[in-house]
Amino acid sequence: MNPDTLTKIVKIGRKVDPIIFKTLAQASSSTFQSPVTYHFKTGGKRMRATLVLIACAACGGRIEDGMNPAALVEMIHNYSLVMDDLIDRGLVRRGKPTVRVKFGDSVALLIAMLYREALDDLIEKCISPNKTRAVAVQAMKDIIEGERLDIMFEQAGREDPYLKAHRTLNPSFALYIEMIGKKTAALFKAASQIGAYSGRANLRIIRSLGEFGWNAGLAFQIMDDVLDICGEETGKQIGKDIVEHKLGNAVILTALRYLPRPKKSEILTTLRSEKVSRAMLMRARQLVMETPAEKDCREIAGKYLLEAKAHLSVLGKSVYRDGLATLSEAIVSRTF
């Protein structure tokens, strides 16, 4: 697929915005419109909406039939982002103040709760509301559980009594995969399946597209972890995961397996410090970069991406099937 086609794909996702704004207007009082819509006006790539739309088309469905489902998945994603910023006390997202900073924690919480009710209205407008709801609700349960596992991977920095008593001190890579599966891959899986429902796909195709989304989601999150520690591409603060005490990062976890005990302890001490200084961060990064962890993780992400694309073989040949492959590559490589 040439870059022009990719540009078109990117723009498709944005077509759900009018649906989202209309849904929010109907679900909330007129005086609350400006705070309720703010988050969606700060940007966002609508990556998951694009996934739903292309999956729908790849199953032989009409793009129009995928619009409400795509808006739904995007609403779920943004519901989780506003809540995530409350949990992480996030200040900036998409280069703008987070909802909680702009309006306050209490108001942000009410806005996120409203997204949860508004998305139910979108489910009613999907082609298979019952199946779509089952997948959407399961994805939201998974996101909640993934978020719980994620904050339990943190080694310091929160006052929550539950977390202090139940931190995950020595996680396996398998537990890490479980965490990112729920936190991130579950919604990619749901997006692909909901797209397939809108395209009236058969059960075999729905399952395969679910596997496609799941594996692409894992690859995406692992690359997100790689870029957090090793990258400069995203323009985000480098080593944010280290500053936020997160042991739930693929590169850190992999590096710890390579490093001799004293260096391993040094990284863990940094993660367990209430305040991680710039010097501590740079030293921890340097220790991680001494190992082949980045290369390993890029390879693991590559394998998940290959696995994802292999599941597309159940689909008939079409520009949209190729589009799904291109989209998954673009998502994982961050060229989307």
Next chain:
Amino acid sequence: MNPDTLTKIVKIGRKVDPIIFKTLAQASSSTFQSPVTYHFKTGGKRMRATLVLIACAACGGRIEDGMNPAALVEMIHNYSLVMDDLIDRGLVRRGKPTVRVKFGDSVALLIAMLYREALDDLIEKCISPNKTRAVAVQAMKDIIEGERLDIMFEQAGREDPYLKAHRTLNPSFALYIEMIGKKTAALFKAASQIGAYSGRANLRIIRSLGEFGWNAGLAFQIMDDVLDICGEETGKQIGKDIVEHKLGNAVILTALRYLPRPKKSEILTTLRSEKVSRAMLMRARQLVMETPAEKDCREIAGKYLLEAKAHLSVLGKSVYRDGLATLSEAIVSRTF
């Protein structure tokens, strides 16, 4: 209805607890059970569950058919309570530490989000899932809007930029009724209607029971306001609404209409003080008590209660119809 029958009614509501615990167990991972179930183990009268069950029976339904719907309404209520404690930074509820105090804000937020997904599983098990969902989702939208109006009635005490810029400085009694209608009465209305659905009632009865619940809910909230300022019956901290800067209290609003300008200003100054001292609280209470506001509000609550009971006339005579009347009286008078 004699006191024995009332005791039986009270105990009926508690029968939903096993359903709630089973639903939560199925919706969350085994290691999260203890935090997830804590809130329901701290007590609660299951007043709204009782309302669903008696409404179901009064429409000719079987109590068994009302069980999942009753558990659903109780789950909605408790979802809103955990969120409310996050918004109000609540420390104690039902004489026990709130979920946020016990486990931390982040974990409490995840628990509340999980309640929202778990209650969707309960909707699927109701007799009319689609109608029940429509009523339940509308009630949750109303609760969110009611909570927003409620915190906008506060005159100080929050850092949220949105609230600081949009406080309701001079509310009418009509706006107050709109606020408590959404915050409180909407769920009483939904409980009555969902009970009627489970009893397979016709549209006329469903509508009347909705009116019954709505009016009983308004009466309940107005009496809640009366007891906050004037009462000692509930064992709660007296004048909590004044300490929390809430102008959205029926008695305070009514008193302000009676008081001469200097005394009115004094109360407003107290509500607008960042820290309300014991002396300021007692003085504001005394000023309110000088007026007939308590008497007025008890009369208004009484009128809503009468209106509620009048709507029961569409039902055939039965011990359950009488039960609904008794229940509404007990709820409003706090003898439940």
